[in-house]
Amino acid sequence: MFLPYSRYLSRMLLHRPKSLSLNLRPLCSLFSSSARCNGYDDTIQNLKIGKHTRVIFQGFTGKQATANAKESIEWGTQIVGGVKPNGSGEHLGLPVLPSVRAAMEQLKPDATGIYVAAHQAPAAIEEAIEAEVPLIVAVAEHIPLHDIMRIHSMLSTQSKSRLVGANAPGIISAIGHCRIGFQPLPTFLPGHIGIVAKSGTLSYETVGSLTRAGLGQSLCIGMGGDVIAGTNFVDALRVFEHDNDTEAIIIIGELGGTSEEEAADWIADYRKRVRDPKPIAAVVGGFQAAPGRVMGHAGAWTGLGEGTAESKYKALENAGVTMVDHPAKFGGVMKEILAISGRDGFKIQSATQAQQRRSYHTSRLPTRPRPPPATVQSSRQQRLLHLTADQSSSLLKSYKIPISPKPFPAPESTHFLGITVARSARSPCIIAAPTTNPEQLHYRVQRFPFDFRNGPSQDTIQSALSYLQLDAAPLKAKTQVVELMQNLWKLYREKEAIIAAVSLSLSNNQDELIVYNPYLYFDDAAFKSNKRQSELHNLRDTSTVPPTELEAEKSGIVFIPLVSPSPFSTSTQTPPTISAEAPTNLIGTLVNGAGLAMNTNDVLHLRLSSPQNPSLPSTSSANFLDTGGKATSQTISTSFKLILSDPRVSVVFVNIFGGLTLCDMIAEGIILAFKEVGVEKPVVVRLRGTNEEMGREVLEKASLPIRAFDDFEEAVKEVGRLSGGGRP
Structure with a gap:
């Protein structure tokens, strides 16, 4: 992987x-639209919400839930009450009950919206499943993966509740x-x-x-x-x-x-x-x-x-x-x-x-x-923790998995084995391939899902062993491979890994297992949201992380410098080049939402790069920057600082479609950046969504050299003009 x-x-x-x-x-x-694979598939019909849908909120009295409920009720949503653990009374003129089960009995809801923090969300989802709420909507980000796999283990064995999210x-x-x-x-x-x-x-x-x-x-x-x-x-x-x-x-x-x-x-x-x-x-x-x-x-x-x-x-x-x-x-x-x-x-x-x-x-x-x-494969991850080879070897040894140096010369037969997540099966799985050859591995790897609560069954282990082409190996070697699978699963579960994988081969006499090249990645949401695995996450070496990325992390910003475009190279292994020879006409992007940030970079490259005419400057994005859905004015100012620290940037493109993010707040953050950071590069701003008119008014009153648009294509054309890019 x-x-x-x-x-x-x-x-x-x-x-x-x-x-x-x-x-x-x-x-x-x-x-088939009618075939049923398990009980959970029977709940798909619960997605068909409408005027008839009776809704409760978990975390009903919280600030975010209250504001959301007011808007939704005014719009026409039939919210019938909510839940506050061990609480009771009224909120917004609606009943507050101490548990979801009590709400199901008294309010007869068709759906629940869960408006609690990530560390509280798993218990809230599980409570809704146990109460058999037909539709459960979880909006929280950073719920640990292992909590979600446990929840799906519950969902897969019932036919009452359907989950949207998280x-x-x-x-x-x-x-x-x-x-x-x-x-x-x-x-x-x-x-x-x-x-x-x-x-x-x-x-x-x-x-x-x-x-x-x-x-x-x-x-x-x-x-x-x-x-x-x-x-x-x-x-x-x-x-x-x-x-x-x-x-x-x-x-x-x-x-x-x-x-x-x-x-x-x-x-x-x-x-x-x-x-x-x-x-x-x-x-x-x-x-x-x-x-x-x-x-x-x-x-x-x-x-x-x-x-x-x-x-x-x-x-x-x-x-x-x-x-x-x-x-x-x-x-x-x-x-x-x-x-x-x-x-x-x-x-x-x-x-x-x-x-x-x-x-x-x-x-x-x-x-x-x-x-x-x-x-x-980089250790510079804001969502995954990667251990070094030495750290991985030490941890694996504590789980009775000794790591050897990579065999030399390379053995004729090698195998890839690990535990990871099977996204479609919504469960952990054994991941296996009868080769470690990088030219074949991607095509030959297979996943063997199993239930999170029960672990891999003997049938699952045997299927993986067979696919590894080790089922005919000597008994001692097969036994070692089975023990390796079981120990990897124990490490995976106890340390909340995303993947725990190794390469392996048999000794010359075919009766001894050689394990090498460990790859261990862990879910940092377990630590950041729930403060679990602290001893593991304290191993992170921040000295290898660029200062700009560390500053971004502290502000809740995802900031990733991108590779400089070149018509002569398509390498994806080269890190961003910032030198005297690097392009100086790239676009610094500031976007709310990861999907929109990815798509913005895609479109800028598509519209403004000129691979068919190398005489024209090739313009593309200098960075991926997602402010997140709860950005503040200070976050926007910090984002400008990060973007403008890159000498490749010739123009800043702010592309916002507000949901939770308020366009007027974004506008205030841009003005703050001009005051605090000293913005000397051209700025193109495109605001849509929540409070977009207020945002445009804020920018107009500021009388700053900002080019504002509401149409995306017009904004991209202006960005291209300012950066000197564009197709002939």
Whole structure:
């Protein structure tokens, strides 16, 4: 999963790894809208919310929940009360009960919104499952992965409760005026386009584009950006297929996992078995993702056997999905494909249809796509903790796994073995391959999922052993491999790892196991959210982390410098070059939301780089910067400081679509940056979403040299002009 790649990288642009279809998820969930694989699949129908939906809030009396509930009630959501542990009384004129079970008995809710911090969220979700609430919506970010796997172990054995999230904006029915989440309500318009998205900000962009086109939305499901999602793309597609309110569908994906490829498989089958299929369009973010880094969302990294942004795009396109490169285009695109299909996307009339229409451009892949990023292998991670080889060897030794030097000469037969997460199965798994050759490993790796609470069964272990081609090895060696699997699982569970993997081979006499090349990565949310594994996370060596990234971490900002563009090199292994020879016309990006930040970088590269004409300056992004959904004015000022510390930056592009983030607060932060940082580079600002008019007014009154736009394409053109980039 974390081994370096080699010559086979370029082939991944054209071919999806064969392993994507193996041992990842039950096939019935892909190819039939009615087939049931387990009890949890029976709960998909619970996603169909509307005016009838009775909603409670867990954490009801908290500040965030109170503000959200007021907005949702005013909009029309049927909130019937809430829960405060061991509390009772009234809040907002609605009953407060001491437990979810009491709320189920007295208020008969159909759904619960969980508005508590990450360290409290697992217990709140489990309480809702035990009380059999039909729909559970968890919006919190940084819930530890092992807590989520334990929760899914519970969900997989029942047929009453469905989870949306975590790390998701929630779910909203524009037709039914039912919001369970924190989506910006003024953006929504009742209509007939169903949306499912990994990214909150990209979903808001999509909704805004549809609303400006007068199309509106039916049901919008936030899949979320965590490693494991309670509801995925295929789950949502199965709802939209039979939803009479939905005439067309939009998918918003990004790098990480295999959910987009699974959606492509489902869509290909759907288009074969249905005479009049609903048109589907999609966008995928992450083409310009930094190699070996977690791109903001906890799940936005590419593991072994998982596709890249390029392969996801191709898989969806080959399934007949209309692809766009930026969600602002969806309004025009959906009009066109609805007209071609003969379906009516304008059944619901609204004065909002008279709003400004926006043009769109034909989508295409970059003319010179970058090779896919290497899997996560850097110790500079804000979402994963990586141990050095010496630290890994010491920890493994304590779990009865002695590490040897890499054999020399290299043995003829090598094997890759570990424990990691099977995202689609929503569980841990044994990950195995009968080779460690980097040119073959990505294609030959397979996952063998097992239940989190029970650990790997003997059948699972035997299947992995067979796939490793070690089932015919001498008894002593086989016994050692089985013990290795069990010890890796013990370490994985007790230390809350993301992956614990090793390479192995047999000794010359075939009866002794040689274990080497350990790769250990751990979930830092377990420490940051719950203060667990402190002794492990104290091993982190911050001396290897650039000061700008450490400063970003302290402010809750995800800041990743990107590689300087060059028409002569496509290497993804080279770190960002900042020298006298480095380009000085790059764009510093400041964006709220990981998905929107990835897509912004993709579009800037696509619109402004000039690989076909090396005489023109090649302009692209200098960094990935996600301020997060709870940015403050001070956070924005700090973001400017980080961006402008890079001498490659010639212009700063602030691209905001506000949900929880307020556009007026962003504007105040920009003004603060001019005062505190001393901004001497041109600044282009594009504000949309919550309080966008207030934000523009703040900037206008400041009388600063800021170029403000509300249209994304116009803003990009201005950025290109100021940086000297652009296509001929």
